[in-house]
Amino acid sequence: MFEVKDLSCRRSGKDILLNASATFNKGDITAIIGPNGAGKTTLLKCLAGFLKPSQGEVMLNGKPLSSISLKDRARKISFVPQATSPAFPLTVFEMVMHGRRPYVNWGIGKKDRRIVTNLLKKLHIEELSGCFLDEISGGQKQKAAIARALAQQTEVILLDEPTSALDIRYEYEVLQIGRDLAKKEGRTVIMVLHDLELAARFSDRIVLVNNGRIFFKGRPDEVMTQEHLRKVYEVNTVVEQGTAGMKITVTSPVKRGGEINETVIDNS
Amino acid sequence: MKLTYAKGSPPVERGDHYFFETKKKIFQLTVLFLCLIGTIVLSVRLGTVSMTVAEQVSMVLQLLTGEAFSTNSYIVFHIRLPRIVMAIITGMALACAGVIMQALLRNPLASPFTLGVSSGAAFGAALAIVLGAGVFGINVVAGGQWLIAANAFIFGCLAVFAVYGIAQIRKGSTTVLLLAGVAIGQLFSAGVSAIQYFSSNAALKDLIVWLMGGFWGAEWQVIQFLLPLTVIVFLFLWKLSWDLNTLSSGEEVASSLGVNVRRLRLTALVLSTLLASSTIAFTGIIGFIGLVAPHISRMIIGTDNRFLLPCSCLIGAILLLLSDTVARTVLSPVEIPVGIITSLLGAPFFIYLLLRKQKDYWS
Numbered sequence: 001m002f003e004v005k006d007l008s009c010r011r012s013g014k015d016i017l018l019n020a021s022a023t024f025n026k027g028d029i030t031a032i033i034g035p036n037g038a039g040k041t042t043l044l045k046c047l048a049g050f051l052k053p054s055q056g057e058v059m060l061n062g063k064p065l066s067s068i069s070l071k072d073r074a075r076k077i078s079f080v081p082q083a084t085s086p087a088f089p090l091t092v093f094e095m096v097m098h099g100r101r102p103y104v105n106w107g108i109g110k111k112d113r114r115i116v117t118n119l120l121k122k123l124h125i126e127e128l129s130g131c132f133l134d135e136i137s138g139g140q141k142q143k144a145a146i147a148r149a150l151a152q153q154t155e156v157i158l159l160d161e162p163t164s165a166l167d168i169r170y171e172y173e174v175l176q177i178g179r180d181l182a183k184k185e186g187r188t189v190i191m192v193l194h195d196l197e198l199a200a201r202f203s204d205r206i207v208l209v210n211n212g213r214i215f216f217k218g219r220p221d222e223v224m225t226q227e228h229l230r231k232v233y234e235v236n237t238v239v240e241q242g243t244a245g246m247k248i249t250v251t252s253p254v255k256r257g258g259e260i261n262e263t264v265i266d267n268s
Numbered sequence: 269m270k271l272t273y274a275k276g277s278p279p280v281e282r283g284d285h286y287f288f289e290t291k292k293k294i295f296q297l298t299v300l301f302l303c304l305i306g307t308i309v310l311s312v313r314l315g316t317v318s319m320t321v322a323e324q325v326s327m328v329l330q331l332l333t334g335e336a337f338s339t340n341s342y343i344v345f346h347i348r349l350p351r352i353v354m355a356i357i358t359g360m361a362l363a364c365a366g367v368i369m370q371a372l373l374r375n376p377l378a379s380p381f382t383l384g385v386s387s388g389a390a391f392g393a394a395l396a397i398v399l400g401a402g403v404f405g406i407n408v409v410a411g412g413q414w415l416i417a418a419n420a421f422i423f424g425c426l427a428v429f430a431v432y433g434i435a436q437i438r439k440g441s442t443t444v445l446l447l448a449g450v451a452i453g454q455l456f457s458a459g460v461s462a463i464q465y466f467s468s469n470a471a472l473k474d475l476i477v478w479l480m481g482g483f484w485g486a487e488w489q490v491i492q493f494l495l496p497l498t499v500i501v502f503l504f505l506w507k508l509s510w511d512l513n514t515l516s517s518g519e520e521v522a523s524s525l526g527v528n529v530r531r532l533r534l535t536a537l538v539l540s541t542l543l544a545s546s547t548i549a550f551t552g553i554i555g556f557i558g559l560v561a562p563h564i565s566r567m568i569i570g571t572d573n574r575f576l577l578p579c580s581c582l583i584g585a586i587l588l589l590l591s592d593t594v595a596r597t598v599l600s601p602v603e604i605p606v607g608i609i610t611s612l613l614g615a616p617f618f619i620y621l622l623l624r625k626q627k628d629y630w631s
Contacts, residue, residue: 050520074526086516087374088571093286098514101525106510106574113286130285148517152525 001025002047002156002188007056009042016042018212019056024205026155029182029189031199033223034209035233040192041160043209047190048079048158060156074102078149080159083138092136092144093129096120099151119147123177139170146177157181159191163198171195175202200224201245208232220246230254293575296568300582304356307586311352311593315600317343346488353495354486355592355606356585358547358554361498363561363584365544367577368505368536370562371512373442379558380544383449386555387456388427389548392419393478394463398471413485416478417549424545427452432537481552481607483592490550501543502581508536509573516571554607556614557584564621587614 002024009017017039024030032040045051047058049065058065060076068076078099086095096119100112120126123143128136133144142162149157159178163171179202182189193199199206200220207217210232216223224246229237234254240247313319319340327341337345362380369378380386396419431452435445464475477484511532514522519529544558561584562576569579591609598604 045520048520048524050523070523070528071526074524077524079520079524081518081520084518084521086518086571087371088376088516088566090516090571094570094572095517097286098517098521098525101510101514101527104510108286108290113284116286148521149524 001059001061002190003059004043004047005056005059007043007046007053007058009039009046009051010054011042011051015054016212017046017053020209020214021056022207022214022217024156024188024190026188027182027186028204029179029191029202030205030207031191031193031203032207032209033193033196033199034215038209038232039212040209042212043207044158044160044190044192047156048077049073050079071102074152074154076154077156077158078152078154080142080145080149080157080162082160083142083145083165086133089132089134091130091132092120092125092140092147095133095144096147096151099148102152115153116147116151119150122150123147137170139166139174142166142170142174143177146174150181154187156188156190159189161192161194163193163195171198178202196224196229196248197242197246200248224248289570293569293572293579297575297578297582300568300579300586304582304586304589307589307593308352308356311589311596312344312348314593314597315343315348319344350488350491351483351486351592351596352589353491354483354551355589357491357494357498358483358551359557359561359584359586359588360502360581361494361543361547361584362554362558362588363565363580364502364505364577365540366558366584367562367565367573367580368512368540369558371515371573372533372536372540373445374516374518375442375446376563377559378446378449379562380540380548381555381558382446382453383541384427384431384452384456385424385541385544386548386553387453387460389420389424389545390479390553391427391456391459391463392416392421392423393549393552394460394467394475395419395423397475397478398463398467413490413550417546420549421545423456424548425541427456428537428541428545432534477605478552479607480605481554481610482595482603482605483551485550494547494550497546498543501539502577505536505539505543506574506577508532509577512536512573513571552605552607554588554610556610556618557588560614560618561587563618567621 004020004022007017007020008015020043032043034040042051046053049058060068065073093116096116097108097112100108100115104112117126120129123146125140125143125147128140128144133141136144146159146162157178162174162178166174175198178189178191181187182204203220205217206220206223208215208223208228215232216228224239226237226239229235229239229248235250236252236254238249238251240249309321309324312324313321317340323340327344329335330337330341331345365385366379369380369383370376372378393416396416431445431448434448435441460479464472467475511522511527514525514527515529515532523529548554562580565576565580565583568583569575588606588610591613592606594613595604595606595609
């Protein structure tokens, strides 16, 4: 079980996350959504242990994250960053092999090679094994980054906007991989997403963040209501049930300084 | 899309490919090592007094049997050989520092120069040469080598810590680190210029000779100190290879892979500064090796620091030894400062590599 309790994070004298509490269950895929600058990525980085909370704790299986050594943490929580390029050219195989860092000291054994090979097969990028990362598409790169995280063999997988800059095919593939990791392998998958429809369609639970606070959390149909979206995103929407999930259409922006209600509805 | 694991006992062609690549890299390292040995044999032969392979063999026999040295043997063991060993150590140290700094800053431009080590060391040396010459009234390059070296080392480290300190205040971004390096470098260069402007003729000559870089100061005494230092620091840095590898995908990824990025940065930066400044201290400013050797090595052996570091050290040693041999012999008996040769030969060669390469070895 992975949870945050009363978590706050301050940076440069400003609270960017305030009193956030949430539980992420095994086998669930959770999307963290919210407007730009709401604190989604901060929450994810606190979960990953990159940012030190000013208050509260991230707990993994009842143990505070800060008490777990970096190496052990790397065997329990993996992180897939937003699309980045390595500083120097790496092949796909080499990059995925980096995921074995928490397990290897120096030499790479047969077992490590087999794990990486199987992951590449599993994500259907084995032909790209020897390709350099700057020779492949953004979607393929994202899959390679996921493969690296999977090579860490962790129970929790965090993804920071995994679909940014991907075409619809890769968007679908990447999110489906995330969903399968939770549903078929029982891992805890947590991702920051911008696209509300995709978030509603692929996740079991949604955490809606606004102004550094968790505004609402629950099942997609509980979170994605016209009222919530109006308060958080300041837009009027039509929320309908489409053929493959929710369909959210923005009809008009809410006038600024109007009747926006800042109160937080926290259902915890 | 359906997720499936490969069933049964999976063939590991890709993994095996990686295995063969690893073997290939070890083979390449062996070849480079042999090239270094070849270069050593060549540079022992060449010089104002040139000698044949047979003479070289008889010298080794003389050394082993404890026979009295011939004149040629004396030249080799007391003049040529220390210089060769010094060139090798310096080449290795600068190249190693270059790889580490490029990996830490995730930037192909990083080198002992861009981080301010060289200009700091130059300032320290200038201070020692000018003030030392003024105080003791002796030729400091010949007499006070250790004073110059100590000063160069202290200021080289000082420069890097200033750079690192500035970057820390600004949350340690690598761009700030590099820019701060350029700024601090300029500051110390201005200091060197000022010292040059106000120094006496004798000191000025010494200073200019030091700034151009060379292995005049090569003595077994210095090597006894530098060799173990270089080897130990190299081994420490080599051990960090995996951590440096993960850093290439960014600090967050490295951190998520269990690397303490802050500690890694500080340790590796301190060690590589120690490596670069301690050799620069005795040889003066030798440009280009710290930048070029890592790039050439990446083209040969790839970016895995486990192989890149030794490869870069070998390339650095070979390049610097060749340059020094050219510097010694091309206008013999007149010697040219090796710093001039490394830049003169290195720059066009590097530009050639840039033009013919099929792949960007940085992004």
